[in-house]
Amino acid sequence: MTQDQVHRGRTLRPGQRAELWIAEPAAGLAERVAEYTDLLIEAPNWLADDRLVVNGDGLLWSVDIGSGELSPIPFEGLPPINNDHVPHPDGATILLSANDGQIYRAPLAGxxxxxxxxxxxxAHYLHGVSPDGSELAYVELPRGQFGVPGRLAVLPVAGGERRLIDVGDGHCDGPEYAPDGDWILINSESFTEDPGHAQLARIRTDGSGFERLLASDRVDWFPHLAPRGDLACYLSFPRGTQGHPADHPVELRVVRSGDWTVPIMDLSLYGGQGTINVNSWAPTGDRFAFVSYPLEDDPTTRTVTVLDGPRRDG
Known part of the structure; x- marks a missing residue:
């Protein structure tokens, strides 16, 4: 991989494609809406005007859900970005983490x-913006020191002094505000001594009430609440996984927010990094988008399966 590729992000492996899917938990269905063989897309966000945005090759792309057509959003003064981007509640701008380690705000229209x-x-890895649009939540760590546990921080969107929130000594990631604005959801390694054993948790925005949402033998990442707060989805890796790597057999699980122990939908797919790093629920709260990365020469990677339920290919 060249230095430019490192700077601009991952690329597809030979014989690999990126597939964009939409899951509808109430119907128990997952539908493939597009596939791409020349661009590795990651981390869908669902916008209020019923389109998606994804990152790929260091750029942010608008996705027409009906056709799957990609259109790059032209920005000025923005370095290549990564897969940490969150639409602002104003509906007109988006917050983005760039590969220079900093957070930016830009118009969705370009x-x-x-x-x-x-x-x-x-390095600042953005994941959440408060429902009132005034504050953002991110993980920070010394630039280039990925072995150092990330720390949970919040910062006014307008800029100013950041505030650290104590969630223990273990690495944390994926901080995202609940729709009521009272809680921040994260995945945390503070509940176990097993290396890399991330578990789902939440903490109040004032730094109190840190609690585990689910005790799991698997490695669980990126809890995302639906806009109504009634449903949530998260990414589950096999036990022993370190971090949230790409190109792994994973499960996407959907639960009711009042009981994280019983999935109401469980999707098996080949993915991981890029699949669902940021919140991708539709504004209506009934569907969410995700990405799989099948390999042509490995049949075990080519299917998204709704475990104990139907599946429909687009």
């Missing part, structure tokens, strides 16, 4: 990006 953080020694 235009000049504004830098929110400006600390070259710290």
């Amino acid at each position: 235009g000049r990006a504004t830098k929110i953080t400006d600390d070259p020694d710290t």
